[in-house]
Amino acid sequence: xxxxxxxxxxxxxxxxxxxxxxxxxxxxxxxxxxxxxxxxxxxxxxxxxxxxxxxxxxxxxxxxxxxxxxxxxxxxxxxxxxxxxxxxxxxxxxxxxxxxxxxxxxxxxxxxxxxxxxxxxxxxxxxxxxxxxxxxxxxxxxxxxxxxxxxxxxxxxxxxxxxxxxxxxxxxxxxxxxxxxxxxxxxxxxxxxxxxxxxxxxxxxxxxxxxxxxxxxxxxxxxxxxxxxxxxxxxxxxxxxxxxxxxxxxxxxxxxxxxxxxxxxxxxxxxxxxxxxxxxxxxxxxxxxxxxxxxxxxxxxxxxxxxxxxxxxxxxxxxxxxxxxxxxxxxxxxxxxxxxxxxxxxxxxxxxxxxxxxxxxxxxxxxxxxxxxxxxxxxxxxxxxxxxxxxxx
Numbered sequence: 001x002x003x004x005x006x007x008x009x010x011x012x013x014x015x016x017x018x019x020x021x022x023x024x025x026x027x028x029x030x031x032x033x034x035x036x037x038x039x040x041x042x043x044x045x046x047x048x049x050x051x052x053x054x055x056x057x058x059x060x061x062x063x064x065x066x067x068x069x070x071x072x073x074x075x076x077x078x079x080x081x082x083x084x085x086x087x088x089x090x091x092x093x094x095x096x097x098x099x100x101x102x103x104x105x106x107x108x109x110x111x112x113x114x115x116x117x118x119x120x121x122x123x124x125x126x127x128x129x130x131x132x133x134x135x136x137x138x139x140x141x142x143x144x145x146x147x148x149x150x151x152x153x154x155x156x157x158x159x160x161x162x163x164x165x166x167x168x169x170x171x172x173x174x175x176x177x178x179x180x181x182x183x184x185x186x187x188x189x190x191x192x193x194x195x196x197x198x199x200x201x202x203x204x205x206x207x208x209x210x211x212x213x214x215x216x217x218x219x220x221x222x223x224x225x226x227x228x229x230x231x232x233x234x235x236x237x238x239x240x241x242x243x244x245x246x247x248x249x250x251x252x253x254x255x256x257x258x259x260x261x262x263x264x265x266x267x268x269x270x271x272x273x274x275x276x277x278x279x280x281x282x283x284x285x286x287x288x289x290x291x292x293x294x295x296x297x298x299x300x301x302x303x304x305x306x307x308x309x310x311x312x313x314x315x316x317x318x319x320x321x322x323x324x325x326x327x328x329x330x331x332x333x334x335x336x337x338x339x340x341x342x343x344x345x346x347x348x349x350x351x352x353x354x355x356x357x358x359x360x361x362x363x364x365x366x367x368x369x370x371x372x373x374x375x376x377x378x379x380x381x382x383x384x385x386x387x388x389x390x391x392x393x
Contacts, residue, residue: 036296039288043300046281048142048307053277054130055138056315057270065266066258067130068250070275071123075246077279079239082232089232104233105240112237114223119241121216126278127249128209135202136186137318139309143182143328144206146301149338150175151214159218171337178330185323231286298339302332 058064090096105112133141150172156162164172186199250258258265305328312318 032291035288035291039291040296040300040303042285042288043297044303044307046277046285047300047304048311050274050277050281051133051138051142051145051308052311052315053270053274054133055141055312057268057274058130058134059316060268060270062268063266065264065268065271066250066254067127067134068246068254069258069263069265070130070271070278071126072243072246072250073275074126074278075123075239075242077275078283079236079243081280081283082236082239085232086230086236089230105237115234115237116241117223118216118220119238120245121212121219122238123242123245123249125209125212125216126246127253128205128212132202132205132209135197135199136206137312137316139305139312139318139320139324139328140182140186141202141206142305142308143331144179144203145210146175146305146331146335147179147207147210148213149335151210152217153214155214155218159222167340168338171334174330174337175334178327178334181327181330182324183327185321185327188323235283235286298335301335305332 058067086100087094087097090100132145136144153162153164153168153172157164183203186203309318309320309328313320
């Protein structure tokens, strides 16, 4: 389930929030830099650690836990956490909290029901993620999963009539090429492969997950644009639907096995680490992501790919050959280019044009500059390289 973040809202603000206006310019600038570095570290660690921890837990010898139960537990913990945060916002007044939830969830039931579709898709996506990581090396999954940038961009163009710059279209082509190269390396049998892994099933799962991620994110933006509601309320509503739908998926896919062996069958400290990372990691990123600009988010994604690859070599004996290095390098470059704002993209295009001849395009005097790709809460095109567990709203 995706955690709803507050890209430009007050979700991360509070009594102890830093206010640039109340600080000296130098102090405010230094504090902002520290927050950017902290947000970079959180994005990188959460992005890489979730994939690595799932891979580790799913490849341990012994009894294998049921992935559907882990999805349900993550949603339960996420919902309870958001409920406690709302309780704190109401200053511990149970009556005010109950009245608030009754109004927001039951009285405004139309807004609540709007979350059912993205909740269903995110629940499916979480389960597909387990299938994909169980059948693909962590580094291969991390690179291939960046296809969510492509799917989000395409759905944004189709459903929201968004436009992409030439550089962004080129970066999407570069991204697809890099992923194709990595998958070609995987199909050629690069590195040792456990007998119980099916790379074809893993690729199908990650592609389906990317498609669902792109569609759900754009659909979420389309139906909730202009609606009110705090970040924790939206996550609580998503958690309620996610828990219910996760239980339905559990019953349908593994109901008999869970009834026979127990809900927590195969749970180890590593499995609980995965559940806690899914439950709280996304919420933590939702808080810090407002301090990171688009370039920083793209840089975090690139670093997480490198970190996942290095950790996979040490933990799982992953072998990096020239073909994988080429594909991963293309994906990292594509992510960086795609994350550039329109102004930087035009500067690159102008520099390229000046190398071959004079640039004839000029902004007419008195005309406003062309619109920039905003990083506000509704712009999923520039946010799609965030970790799956984060949906910036």
